[in-house]
Amino acid sequence: MNIVSLSVCRHVPPSVNFQRGLAMEPFFHHPRKDKAVVILGATGTGKSRLAIDLASCFPPAEIVNSDKMQVYRGLDITTNKVSEEECRGVPHHLLGIADPDSNFTAKDFTRHASSAIDSIVRRDCLPIIAGGSNSYIEALVEDDSAFRLKYECCFLWVDVSLPVLDPFLSRRVDRMIEAGQVDEVRQFFDPAGDYTAGIRRAIGLPEFDEFLRTEATVDEGTKRRSLDAAIAKIKSNNCSLARRQLQKIHRLYNMWKRNMYRLDATEAFKKFGDEAEELWETSVLARSQRIVHKFLYDDSPVVPTASVMSSVPPYQQPKQVAMATACH
CATH class of the missing domain: 1.10.287.890 (Crystal structure of tRNA isopentenylpyrophosphate transferase (bh2366) domain)
Structure with missing residues (x-):
């Protein structure tokens, strides 16, 4: 939720093997799709923060920016780009890649995002798509037939009531x-x-x-x-933009509600300091972790915490547990 000024996050090679086999094993001769997490929400609701939080909890993961202003070079404060420090080592794609005088269209986004997501998956990483431009996300998910054939999406909607936002x-x-x-x-x-x-x-x-x-x-x-x-x-x-974005999200929810989950961050936004952090972790992050874990690993048991996992050698850990949440 902090204001930041840098536009490009340092690329850090993945350190954990995210098993594509979980998503790619054939079932009655029909290959299962690879999986992607999509984070939506009105401006200022914490989409970038949640994306980085989840990427840190489901490594290796990489983030694809879907904000139509952050895709341009320059105006890092004005467009509220995440800083290198805030990235926490999580690789980001499509941040500051376009000439500021060009018109980067939804079609351009679809092409670049698809290429980035394919690359992320080839490296056995989880793609997390996050940003406030719902028209970009809709173009990718609905209008790109190749993407629909290859990927199954879990949609996380971070919501904050307007009187609080x-x-x-x-x-x-x-x-x-x-x-x-x-x-x-x-x-x-x-x-x-x-x-x-x-x-x-x-x-x-x-x-x-x-x-x-x-x-x-x-x-x-x-x-x-x-x-x-x-x-x-x-x-x-900005307030008017938030209302337009919410109208679009409600329409998308009617299309994707089977795989779309609303995360109410209102209480966290009412507070400040440590209390806000605690509420974010319990009301937004913890629930989204459970949703994404179930999406990735179906009905596998709840993953032990990092403190429990640290005492177990990796070769003794169950296969799915070794690949799942290990928050730092």
Whole structure:
């Protein structure tokens, strides 16, 4: 949930063999599909955090970004890209790969994401697709027949009630401003730039247009009012985006509800500090771990905790247990 500034996460080679055989053994001559986890949710609900949490608990796993603004290079604060530190060594794909002036379409995403996911699976890793652009996810899962033939998906929907999410989004904008967003946007500003194309569509860029055009020619009071108005507009637009995203998620839920699970993170977002962390782990992470474990390993027993597993040599551990959750 922190505001971050770096765009590319360090690639760390997998250290655990995620057995594709679990997903690929033939059944009545029909090969079982490989598996992928998809994390959805409105802006600011903790999708990236949950993806990294789960990747750390089901190694080796790698994350494929499905946020249509984070796919572009630049504006790391404005687009809220995860930092290398926050990645915790989990490899990320499709972060900052596109030219900021290009139009990276849903079709482009499908092509790049499919290639990344195929590569992840070939290396016996679990692909976790996470991001707020539901149109990208729908294009991949629904419109790409090759993906549908190869993969079975488990959808995790991280949800926060809007009365709780709205003030969180407002505080997040304040933290982005404190982290240097105005300077970041000022360096990127182009008076002739097109706010309908590429990364310039991102919330947090067009709202500063009037402020940046006039800041050098107006008095301090006028400049302050213009800046405050831009920040207020960013907050309002983020709340509006969350509502549009929720409408789309509800529609997707009607399509995918057999494999889609709602994770209510509202109580965690009401709290701060250690209490928020504890509620996240118990109400969101623990439940998602159980869901993903069942998805990956069917009806196998609950996996022992890391402290129990550490006392058992790997060669004595049951095959499925050795491949399952070992949170650090």
